[in-house]
Every structure is written in structure tokens, then in C-alpha cells.
Amino acid sequence: MLSIFRSLWLTFLHAFHKRETVLYPEEKPYLPPRYRGRIILSRDPDGKERCVACNLCASACPVDCISLQAAEDKDGRRYPEFFRINFSRCIFCGYCEEACPTYAIQLIPDFELGEYDRQNMVYEKEHLLIDGQGKYHGYNFYKNAGVDMGVKGKGEGENEEPPVDLKSLLP
Amino acid sequence: MKYVFIIAGVLLLVLNIAALLIWVERRLLALWQDRYGPNRVGPFGIFQVLADVVKIFFKEDWIPPFSDKPVFVMAPGILMITILFTFAVIPFAPGFEVFDSNIAILLFLGNSSLGVYSIVLGGWASNNKYSLLGAMRASAQMLTYEVFMGLSLMGVVMMADTFNMREIVEAQRKIWFIFPQFAGFLVFLIAGIAETHRLPFDIPEAEGELVAGYHSEYSGMKFGMFFVGEYLGVTLISAIIVVMFFGGWLGPAFLPPIFWFLFKTFIFIGFFILLRASLPRPRYDQLMEVGWKILLPLALINILITGAVIIFI
Numbered sequence: 119m120l121s122i123f124r125s126l127w128l129t130f131l132h133a134f135h136k137r138e139t140v141l142y143p144e145e146k147p148y149l150p151p152r153y154r155g156r157i158i159l160s161r162d163p164d165g166k167e168r169c170v171a172c173n174l175c176a177s178a179c180p181v182d183c184i185s186l187q188a189a190e191d192k193d194g195r196r197y198p199e200f201f202r203i204n205f206s207r208c209i210f211c212g213y214c215e216e217a218c219p220t221y222a223i224q225l226i227p228d229f230e231l232g233e234y235d236r237q238n239m240v241y242e243k244e245h246l247l248i249d250g251q252g253k254y255h256g257y258n259f260y261k262n263a264g265v266d267m268g269v270k271g272k273g274e275g276e277n278e279e280p281p282v283d284l285k286s287l288l289p
Numbered sequence: 290m291k292y293v294f295i296i297a298g299v300l301l302l303v304l305n306i307a308a309l310l311i312w313v314e315r316r317l318l319a320l321w322q323d324r325y326g327p328n329r330v331g332p333f334g335i336f337q338v339l340a341d342v343v344k345i346f347f348k349e350d351w352i353p354p355f356s357d358k359p360v361f362v363m364a365p366g367i368l369m370i371t372i373l374f375t376f377a378v379i380p381f382a383p384g385f386e387v388f389d390s391n392i393a394i395l396l397f398l399g400n401s402s403l404g405v406y407s408i409v410l411g412g413w414a415s416n417n418k419y420s421l422l423g424a425m426r427a428s429a430q431m432l433t434y435e436v437f438m439g440l441s442l443m444g445v446v447m448m449a450d451t452f453n454m455r456e457i458v459e460a461q462r463k464i465w466f467i468f469p470q471f472a473g474f475l476v477f478l479i480a481g482i483a484e485t486h487r488l489p490f491d492i493p494e495a496e497g498e499l500v501a502g503y504h505s506e507y508s509g510m511k512f513g514m515f516f517v518g519e520y521l522g523v524t525l526i527s528a529i530i531v532v533m534f535f536g537g538w539l540g541p542a543f544l545p546p547i548f549w550f551l552f553k554t555f556i557f558i559g560f561f562i563l564l565r566a567s568l569p570r571p572r573y574d575q576l577m578e579v580g581w582k583i584l585l586p587l588a589l590i591n592i593l594i595t596g597a598v599i600i601f602i
Contacts, residue, residue, distance in 0.1 A: 122568060125567045130567075133321060136323070138323045
């Protein structure tokens, strides 16, 4: 009997407590700079696309929202001919970011993807590609990779030794 | 002509209060749960009710093919009619009363008994086991609580020496009946909650067990009538409590009597909502046990003592 009145009183006291609700559209919650929301494609320091169209993001995606087509330019460098993300499927899980070997695909703190037309949720490459480098400044995949793609000569990359002269007898 | 105005006034007042209560309840529940509740439509979300009504009117009003159609359609109407009819005998203020009846309390008790038909018929006509279970529970609960709901008011009737609600209010000029009739008030309050089957006594429509109880199959405005009927019932019970125990329209003279009546009524409506916010639902047999083993004897003892005091002192 006493507990009934006690719970009535405690509930009544909640009238004077602070409300937990965040009145969202007027009052935005704080998002840390590295919050992982929507997906973008970044460029390397030279302003070229980082994406090498390896398809790892598309295969890592649990909801199959990424689709792309690989192509090669005249230097033999791979790039995506189209890169399409269906944001009505995307669940912001970030597996694509983890899978990406070139830091091309990154998640940014934007999650407000409301649209009146469903087709507007499908982002093409020109919507995804940004001008900057995203979270990883100064990183260029081809400076770390072994292949020569006009970025650097063979053996001139970071953490890379000059190629061994197979014909020489010296150690 | 005067009667037409009074009837229209009472209908307007009561129906608007009941509709507004939908919003008030959601806001108050939110307040007590540290939320905001509906606050988008109009100032403080007060037009939420309007939006809800527009929505409910445009919903499909589906009558199940397996139901007993005439009874199914009739049931929500009975609820509205019995409750609205009872408001006719409630004295809102001196002169603001549809029907100055000398059997007002009997009319109220009779009408609230008739209200059981609405629920039993609605549950039966739905032809659904959950509806029927809800209806059975509702009928047992309401019949049980009907008994000492009437008995708990008898103390007041004995002290005021009348069944007329206006005269009962007049009899409280010296002292509100809450003080000499506290036991009666307690029993009536609990019986009133059970009678309107509000939480924590909403066993007939326990969502966890019975989907929505007796109105599981109702949709559209027929559900709306059950819904508004519940709020009308809350308003009615609050109004009766105020008339019987809290001096009706009586209050300091600097504000009009109708204000005092509505003010006291709203306090009790708020209390009903606070009950919903804080208490869990008892089990069905516990409800029956408390009813028959505690509240009924309490009401009878109250009558006995009141009678003894009136006769011997």
C-alpha cells in the first residue's frame, strides 16, 4: 500500500526533472568530426581519384548498396567508370571503409538523407566524389604500391627499397 | 429555448474536454516520463487532437465479415449515449444543469451499469476470442465494482439527505464531504477507476495479453467512439467525485463557480493520468479479491458508522 503512494509521488516528482528528448530539427546533436554517417569518395593529394575500382567495398557491403564498374585510363591506372551507392539501402555500417585498400571510400558525419523522391537517394559518382582528401591527408596509394603508375619511379616509394639488380654478384 | 442553450453548452463543453484530454494525457504522460509528447501541431501541439480526428475520419472503417453487424455497429453508440446522458444530471454551476433530477445519483449508477452492455456486446459481436475475453473480464470487473460504487455514495446521500446532486453540493457549504466520508471517497475513487477501466485497472483491454481487449476489431470512428468514450468516462467520474466529495462549484467567490468546478475536475483528471503513468496493472483475480474482500466491507462499515452517527448524535 505504501509502495503505491511512493511510486505515485516519485512519478509526480518527474514533472520537475529535465526532459531527455532532443528536439531534433531545431536542436542538432553534437557529432564528433570522425562520426561515421554518409559515404563519400576522396581524392589523393594530386587531385586524382583514389578509388581503384577493386570492388572490395561492394563485396564487403552487407546490404549490397554499392555498385561500380572498373575501367582503365591510358596509363593503365584503374578507376571506376561509374560508382553508385543506393542510400536507401545503406546502413552506415562502415564495412566498405574498412575494406578499402586505398582510403578512397570514407564515412562523414552527415546522416540527414531525407528525400521526397526515392530515386534521389541513389548517389552517382559526381555526388559522392569530394575535392579533398578526407581523413587521411597526404596519403597516395600509388606512393606505397609497388606498381609504377607515373606517380613515382620503381623503388622510389615510401618504405620501399630500390629494386635488386639480378645480374650483379654483389650482395 | 434556455434548455437548448444549456444542452448545447454542456455537450460542447464535455465533448471538447474529452477530445482535449487525448492531448492532455499524452503531454502529461510525457512530462512524467521526461519526454515532450506531441508538440508540433500548433502551440504546444494543442491541435494534435484536430489532426488525429481528421486522420481517424479518413481511415477505413472496417466491419469484420465474421461479426454480428448490427450489434457491432450499435455497441460504441451505447457507450457514448450512456455517458453523455449522465452528464445531464451533473450541476456544473448554479443554473448550468440540463436536468435538475431528484434521483440524479440513481440515474448515474443506472447509466454506468448500462455502459457495461456496450463493452459486452462489442466484445461478443466482434466474434474474436480476445474481444470476448476482454468483454468477460470487463463485465465481471464492472459488475463487481458497481456494487460498492453505489454503496460508497450512500454515506454522502445519508448526510445530505437527498439524491439530488445540486442539493448535495449545497449541503457541503459548511464542510466538504471528503472529511466526514473519507472511506466512502476512497472506495468510490477506486471503484471509479475500475468503472472507467483506466489504468491500472485496464484489465479488459490489457494490451500485453488481449491485443486491445473488447475493441480489438474496431477501426475508424467506431474505435474513436470507444476511445473518446473512455475520456468522457474519466471526465464523468472526476466530475462526480467533485460533486459528491469536493463541494462541486463551491469555492472562494472571486472566481465564477464554473471555474471552481472545472478546476477541481481537472485536478482529478490529472490524478487519473498520474495513476496511469506510475502504477502497474494488477492481476485479474487480485482485482476481484480487493473488490470483494476489502472494498465491499469497507463501504458497508462506512454506511453503518455514518448511519449510527446520524441517528445517535
